[in-house]
Amino acid sequence: xxxxxxxxxxxxxxxxxxxxxxxxxxxxxxxxxxxxxxxxxxxxxxxxxxxxxxxxxxxxxxxxxxxxxxxxxxxxxxxxxxxxxxxxxxxxxxxxxxxxxxxxxxxxxxxxxxxxxxxxxxxxxxxxxxxxxxxxxxxxxxxxxxxxxxxxxxxxxxxxxxxxxxxxxxxxxxxxxxxxxxxxxxxxxxxxxxxxxxxxxxxxxxxxxxxxxxxxxxxxx
Ligand code: SAM
Numbered sequence: 001x002x003x004x005x006x007x008x009x010x011x012x013x014x015x016x017x018x019x020x021x022x023x024x025x026x027x028x029x030x031x032x033x034x035x036x037x038x039x040x041x042x043x044x045x046x047x048x049x050x051x052x053x054x055x056x057x058x059x060x061x062x063x064x065x066x067x068x069x070x071x072x073x074x075x076x077x078x079x080x081x082x083x084x085x086x087x088x089x090x091x092x093x094x095x096x097x098x099x100x101x102x103x104x105x106x107x108x109x110x111x112x113x114x115x116x117x118x119x120x121x122x123x124x125x126x127x128x129x130x131x132x133x134x135x136x137x138x139x140x141x142x143x144x145x146x147x148x149x150x151x152x153x154x155x156x157x158x159x160x161x162x163x164x165x166x167x168x169x170x171x172x173x174x175x176x177x178x179x180x181x182x183x184x185x186x187x188x189x190x191x192x193x194x195x196x197x198x199x200x201x202x203x204x205x206x207x208x209x210x211x212x213x214x215x216x217x218x219x220x221x
Contacts (some may be wrong), residue, residue: 001105002032002112010035025164042066059121080111081133085146089135094176097156117146186219
């Protein structure tokens with residue numbers, strides 16, 4: 001599945017994308033990630049990407065031209081939805097990640113998604129009206145930019161793509177999965193059996209699969 005990420009801080013994402021599961025998924029060609037620096041599309045002689053807001057007020061707004069050109073450039077390679085990460089978007093849920101994977105990774109692998117990271121007070125409304133298919137929020141709080149939300153969306157989707165987690169780990173019994181009735185998962189324990197006076201629940205040591213399953217079911221939240 002292809003991800004195109006438009007940002008004015010592409011370097012800020014490099015370290016995350018070069019580690020662990022996401023890096024392995026890239027290497028195995030299960031995901032393709034393309035970072036685009038919005039600033040390089042600016043026609044301003046100083047490569048400016050922001051300006052003061054009409055109507056006054058504090059803060060700057062991302063100007064439409066660089067974003068418009070950047071989005072149209074990327075759309076030549078990626079025919080998936082253009083998503084703006086925005087605090088005023090719809091809250092992102094596990095079911096949204098599942099839907100995006102079903103459509104784009106399984107049915108149309110070449111049509112991934114295009115993620116737009118805002119900065120300052122956000123982007124000019126005309127870009128939202130002209131180019132954005134969907135606005136996604138990762139929670140009811142405000143961050144300084146859309147880069148971390150883009151990583152959240154990319155990560156939540158990528159781990160659902162078959163093969164990304166590897167054989168040893170399945171996402172099918174994680175929190176919010178269908179198998180867990182969309183509930184939060186049960187507690188996990190590993191060795192040692194006793195730690196700082198706290199013992200592992202006896203049933204988990206019993207080897208009795210049915211009882212363990214019942215205990216786990218009864219500890220879903
Ligand atoms: N003025 C905006 C508001 O009140 O909603 C906040 C802009 S914020 C400082 C800059 C950028 O961070 C936004 O354009 C958006 O891309 C991103 N952002 C901030 N909070 C977010 C959230 N909860 N979910 C997704 N993106 C967010």
